[in-house]
Amino acid sequence: MSCLHTVNRSPDSKLLESCLRVINADDAILFIEDGVYHCASKISLQAIVETVKVYGLREDMLARATLSTALDRVEPVDTSRFVELCSEHDKVVSWF
Amino acid sequence: MSCLHTVNRSPDSKLLESCLRVINADDAILFIEDGVYHCASKISLQAIVETVKVYGLREDMLARATLSTALDRVEPVDTSRFVELCSEHDKVVSWF
Amino acid sequence: MTENANTAKPAKSRITFISRSAPYGNNRANLCLDMALASAVFEQDVNYVFLDDGVYQLLKGQDAAAIQSKTLGNALETLALYGIENVYADQQSLKKRGINRAELLPGMQLIDSDAVAKLIESADTVFNL
Amino acid sequence: MTENANTAKPAKSRITFISRSAPYGNNRANLCLDMALASAVFEQDVNYVFLDDGVYQLLKGQDAAAIQSKTLGNALETLALYGIENVYADQQSLKKRGINRAELLPGMQLIDSDAVAKLIESADTVFNL
Amino acid sequence: MKFSIVIYAAPYSSESAATALRFARSLIEQGHELYRLFFFGDGVHNASKLTVVAQDEINLQQQWSELIEQHDIDSVICVSSALRRGVLDQTEADRHELGSASAYESSEVAGLGQLIDATLHSDRVVNFG
Amino acid sequence: MKFSIVIYAAPYSSESAATALRFARSLIEQGHELYRLFFFGDGVHNASKLTVVAQDEINLQQQWSELIEQHDIDSVICVSSALRRGVLDQTEADRHELGSASAYESSEVAGLGQLIDATLHSDRVVNFG
Numbered sequence: 071m072s073c074l075h076t077v078n079r080s081p082d083s084k085l086l087e088s089c090l091r092v093i094n095a096d097d098a099i100l101f102i103e104d105g106v107y108h109c110a111s112k113i114s115l116q117a118i119v120e121t122v123k124v125y126g127l128r129e130d131m132l133a134r135a136t137l138s139t140a141l142d143r144v145e146p147v148d149t150s151r152f153v154e155l156c157s158e159h160d161k162v163v164s165w166f
Numbered sequence: 167m168s169c170l171h172t173v174n175r176s177p178d179s180k181l182l183e184s185c186l187r188v189i190n191a192d193d194a195i196l197f198i199e200d201g202v203y204h205c206a207s208k209i210s211l212q213a214i215v216e217t218v219k220v221y222g223l224r225e226d227m228l229a230r231a232t233l234s235t236a237l238d239r240v241e242p243v244d245t246s247r248f249v250e251l252c253s254e255h256d257k258v259v260s261w262f
Numbered sequence: 263m264t265e266n267a268n269t270a271k272p273a274k275s276r277i278t279f280i281s282r283s284a285p286y287g288n289n290r291a292n293l294c295l296d297m298a299l300a301s302a303v304f305e306q307d308v309n310y311v312f313l314d315d316g317v318y319q320l321l322k323g324q325d326a327a328a329i330q331s332k333t334l335g336n337a338l339e340t341l342a343l344y345g346i347e348n349v350y351a352d353q354q355s356l357k358k359r360g361i362n363r364a365e366l367l368p369g370m371q372l373i374d375s376d377a378v379a380k381l382i383e384s385a386d387t388v389f390n391l
Numbered sequence: 392m393t394e395n396a397n398t399a400k401p402a403k404s405r406i407t408f409i410s411r412s413a414p415y416g417n418n419r420a421n422l423c424l425d426m427a428l429a430s431a432v433f434e435q436d437v438n439y440v441f442l443d444d445g446v447y448q449l450l451k452g453q454d455a456a457a458i459q460s461k462t463l464g465n466a467l468e469t470l471a472l473y474g475i476e477n478v479y480a481d482q483q484s485l486k487k488r489g490i491n492r493a494e495l496l497p498g499m500q501l502i503d504s505d506a507v508a509k510l511i512e513s514a515d516t517v518f519n520l
Numbered sequence: 521m522k523f524s525i526v527i528y529a530a531p532y533s534s535e536s537a538a539t540a541l542r543f544a545r546s547l548i549e550q551g552h553e554l555y556r557l558f559f560f561g562d563g564v565h566n567a568s569k570l571t572v573v574a575q576d577e578i579n580l581q582q583q584w585s586e587l588i589e590q591h592d593i594d595s596v597i598c599v600s601s602a603l604r605r606g607v608l609d610q611t612e613a614d615r616h617e618l619g620s621a622s623a624y625e626s627s628e629v630a631g632l633g634q635l636i637d638a639t640l641h642s643d644r645v646v647n648f649g
Numbered sequence: 650m651k652f653s654i655v656i657y658a659a660p661y662s663s664e665s666a667a668t669a670l671r672f673a674r675s676l677i678e679q680g681h682e683l684y685r686l687f688f689f690g691d692g693v694h695n696a697s698k699l700t701v702v703a704q705d706e707i708n709l710q711q712q713w714s715e716l717i718e719q720h721d722i723d724s725v726i727c728v729s730s731a732l733r734r735g736v737l738d739q740t741e742a743d744r745h746e747l748g749s750a751s752a753y754e755s756s757e758v759a760g761l762g763q764l765i766d767a768t769l770h771s772d773r774v775v776n777f778g
Contacts, residue, residue, distance in 0.1 A: 071383050071384075073382065073383065078416065078664075078665065078668075079416070080413050080416075080444050080447070081488075082180055082443060082444050083179070083180075084178055084179075084314070088282065088313065088314055091354070091375045091378070092313075092375055092378045092379040092382055093379065094379055094382075094383055102668060103415070103416045103664045103665065103668060104413045104415070104416030104417075104444075104664075107413065107444075107447060107488070110489065111488075111489070112489075127668075128457070129457035129458050129671070130415070130458060130664075130668075132454050132455075132456075132457045132458075133414075133415050133453060133454060133455040133457060133458045133460065133462075134413070134414065134415065134447065134450065134453060135450040135451060135452040135453045135454070135464070135494075136450075138452070139494075149671045149672055149675045150675045150678070150679060152672060152675070153652075153672065153675050153676045153679055153681065154679075156652070156773050156775060157650050157681075157772075157773065161385070161386070161387065161388065161773065161774075162773055162774070162775045162776075163382060163388045163390055164390060164775065164776035164777065164778065165390060166390075166391065166657075166665065166776070166777070166778040167512050167513075169511065169512065174287065174536065174539075175287070176284050176287075176315050176318070177359075178314060178315050180443070184411065184442065184443050187483070187504045187507070188442075188504055188507045188508040188511055189508065190508055190511075190512055198539060199286070199287045199535045199536065199539060200284045200286070200287030200288075200315075200535075203284065203315075203318060203359070206360065207359075207360070208360075223539075224328070225328035225329050225542070226286070226329060226535075226539075228325050228326075228327075228328045228329075229285075229286050229324060229325060229326040229328060229329045229331065229333075230284070230285065230286065230318065230321065230324060231321040231322060231323040231324045231325070231335070231365075232321075234323070235365075245542045245543055245546045246546045246549070246550060248543060248546070249523075249543065249546050249547045249550055249552065250550075252523070252547075252644050252646060253521050253552070253643075253644065257514070257515070257516065257517065257644065257645075258644055258645070258646045258647075259511060259517045259519055260519060260646065260647035260648065260649065261519060262519075262520065262528075262536065262647070262648070262649040273769065274769075275768050275769050277768060286535050287534070287535050288533060288534050288535070289532055289533045289534075289690060290690075293657070293689060293690050296729070296761060297689075297761060297764065300760070300761035300762060300764065300765055301765055301768075303762075304762060304765040304766075306765060306768070306769075329535065329538060329539075329542075330538060330578050331535075331538075331578075332576075332577075386768065387768045387774045389655075389776065390776070391657065391776075391778060402640065403640075404639050404640050406639060415664050416663070416664050417662060417663050417664070418561060418661055418662045418663075419561075422528070422560060422561050425600070425632060426560075426632060426635065429631070429632035429633060429635065429636055430636055430639075432633075433633060433636040433637075435636060435639070435640075458664065458667060458668075458671075459667060459707050460664075460667075460707075461705075461706075515639065516639045516645045518526075518647065519647070520528065520647075520649060530659070530691065530734075532733055532734065533690060533691045561662060562659065562662045562691075565734065565735075568734070568735040569735070569747075570735030570736075570737055570742075570747050570748075570751055571732070571733055571734065571735045572732040572733065572735070572737070572741065572745050572747070573732070573733050574733075577733070581735075603700070603701040603702070604661055604700055604701065604702050604703075604706070605659075605661070605694065605697070605700065606694075606697040606698070606699030606700045606701070606710075606751065607699075608699055608701070612701065613699075616701050618698075618699050618701070619699075619748055619749035620748035620749060622699055622735065622751060
């Protein structure tokens, strides 16, 4: 049972922290909307267990000029891949 | 020129922190809405310079069951006193 | 629309609600409660978890008359009447906010983060707000 | 309503805008910009401060076409055309977010917290969102 | 003393609109002048007259309208916020063939100039959001 | 695969409604089934048909309605959220003598039972708020 977590607020909120407290090692995180600012944050990404796959929504990264500064750990995905990720995982938990 | 700052989010947000970074020593803080959870938080109140007067909106403290747990530093005020505080200070800055 | 209820799919799903917002400041706590009550009325398998600022909803002695609202704490006390028995408060969230068990509404089970993770893992659907 | 403008009160006030929100996720950045532009059109004395997540608005290279929005960074580049010359970014907010000066739109003055405090103190009215 | 109040929050989803209403009532009771109410962003929903609430709940929109009429308050809904949220006076409803007005007549639909004017003519501008 | 989508956010003040719309379009394009759209809380504003937007801006409400009609999607506005926000179908508008409907006919006003039903009959429930 693996789970896709979406996170849509910036590192200034405690949203990612909350998510990480209850995430499982084979889950994945997709940063969307203001959440994509995490994609360029070493502190944010280091807090995520290595087994957890990390994605960022490409459209939101483009809008916010964070696609080029995103760290290697993050795989940018577009909305159609977001849909695929939802089917590949057993459920989706939205953090907003 | 002294200023009344209202703060309406809980200690889980960084709102008070932002306010405190730019507050002046003769200003005052009024916690309203979810901000009243600061009134029972030692950490929050200790971060506020001693010269800054601290108020909490009584109606919101009653609703949230925080009137009895509020620390001595905090003076509970009702809405009519909130209006008075606005006139007693030179301006009002709302943090929300 | 009622025809939907008569298809072959299971009539029961396991739904975990995570209520993460303080009461009154915004309406998320109420939305979460409304969804949970509806799930109970339609006889789903409900877990109700209070996490982060959500634990503020559980303080005894709330009285929202002065802000012309309904007192959320009163509604939460009736959860069992609606058949919602699995109501949990996250210990770490309570501790961080300096809230003691004695200050809480009755009927709350205190759990740790790992238990919350399991309630998410075992759910068919998670509502988190 | 225009009669209001003809009373004895001063025709100019000093307004400090503090824009604290990241762009696109919500509309606060846009509301703040709209207010500041209106102030400039009505020839008020405007200070525009980017604080906390607000500094994200200043990143070069934004392109909001993919989310069907207008690119806010483009609008901010035109502030000077509207007569808004006093545009400030808080250094501490930038540093905390790992943003270098080279990544910023042109025309921003970097200031520290004390300077922000002074812009609040010296203002007649502060809009902060 | 002359106050103006700016409201950014929709009713029900945020407590701020209710706080602003209590504040407005209180300042009037104390003999202060309310120079202007300005509804901005999601705040324009406070002027919607289409609201239907349960009998045991507050109709905040109606309470605003009653206060405005009772004290003949100058109340403005920001036109650009209002149009895109479907809060329309009869003129706009007619112009766009959208049936009857959805905004209370007690408020006027106008531009941000009215907010700037309020900063010029008020001793205090208080924001709720 | 069967999806249902729950939307808690109003258009314009939050990006989430736009994200949800793109997500809905994409899953349909990929041949998945959209079992139900459920608009809840401030999300009901997405079904308002009174919206007037500038020519160079997106009318998100209209785009939702077009998508719903084009693909004959089962779209539900939560009744209790909708009434208190003035998003009314013709039946409710008539009942309360509030003129013409303010909601697009492409969505149906119904209760939370439809959300619970969606959790039972969908493989994935995805929330946007």
